[in-house]
Amino acid sequence: MGGTGVAVAHPATANSANPAMLAAKHHDWKNDYGMIIPSINARLADDEDVVDQVDAIQDDIDRYDNLISSGASAQEIEAAAGELHDKLEALDGDVMRADVGAGFSFAVPNDTLSVGIFSDATMRAGVKGNVADTDLAQLEAVSNGNQAGTQLDGNLDSSGRALASAVIEAGISFGRSFDVGMENPVQFGVTPKYVQLRTYQYTAVVNDFEEDDSDEGDYETTKSGFNMDLGAAYSFGEDRQWRAGLAIKNVIPMELDSKYDTTKGEREQTLKLNPMVTAGIAQTTEYYVVTAEAELTKREAFGYGDDTQWISVGAELDAWRYAQLRVGARHNIASNDDGNGVDEDTQLTAGIGLMAFGARLDVGGMVSGDEVGGSVELGVAF
DSSP states (O other): OTTOOTTTOOHHHHHHHOGGGGSSOOOGGGSSOEEEEEEEEEEEEOTTOHHHHHHHHHHHHHHHHHHHHTTOOHHHHHHHHHHHHHHHHHHTTOEEEEEEEEEEEEEEOOSSOEEEEEEEEEEEEEEEEEOOHHHHHHHHHHHTTSSOOOOOTTOOOOEEEEEEEEEEEEEEEEEEEEOOSSSSOEEEEEEEEEEEEEEEEEEEEGGGOOGGGGGSGGGEEEEEEEEEEEEEEEEESTTSOEEEEEEEEOSSOEEEEOOOOGGGTOOOOEEEEOOEEEEEEEEEOSSEEEEEEEESSOBOOOSSBOOBOEEEEEEEEEETTTEEEEEEEEEEOSOOTTOOSBOOOEEEEEEEEEEETTEEEEEEEEEESSOEEEEEEEEEEO
């Protein structure tokens, strides 16, 4: 549903969307104990097959050096230099990025005090090609017959750079409904949580680059601390079919700087976990849900992507509780005139839900100009 949830989350998903929704009134079949084990999602942007490009370039470098060491003809060396030049040129600035997330949640709605516990982890990793003009000039000179070929291993400046970040959370949520003199009660929620931030930055010349090395401790920084999410919800309308929601995630700002090596052309990258405020509204009936929400604050990018500030819409059609069809869309309104990699623009989503004997399966997909993604969630209600 376009990533929405502030005004429509059921108890088991309220931990991560809006803790106030733990105490909100839902349909009878959504008001009981709820559990999600597990929730898994992934997104990939790699139109240029960056990792495959690097592997092919490494093979071509080995072939080129072997031609020189074996005394191959000038024509063979020139042809190999031309092919390698073109592949390096094509790699320059190309980006591959992957996002992976996983989590679980357990919720106990209650008329007095609703409680939930959860844990989740999200990771973003990207690889970018940085090609040196000196390497291109050398290979062009060889391919044109203006310079004799020499061994490239150990004499290249072009590189691949991996940037990665991770946010790991675990917490407990509380939600309660209050009569504050309004026509309908208002729900408030709070989620104290433990948060760990992690960053990685790894750069190596293109013929020695191995993407798996980006998880080694020499390139890693970590930071941990306590944080908090807050939420509110209010239902209105003749049948309370309308609901407004507000969530503030990460009330306490947190930052973590990456390691960097200026001799490799790296610069310090900062992972920022700033307060995120999201407002939403939804209409819920027996057979459908429609919702819209907007992020009122901007999320600064880490690594190869744009800053984001999403406005989202979503809808769900319900077939007698046993099946749900969901669609959604969201658009990034943050200004990104100097994008650093993957464009964050408009994303379209769709999914289905199946429910039987208290067990629930949700499957979703996402597509945008640069990315594709999917998610699966298993849950039970009892």
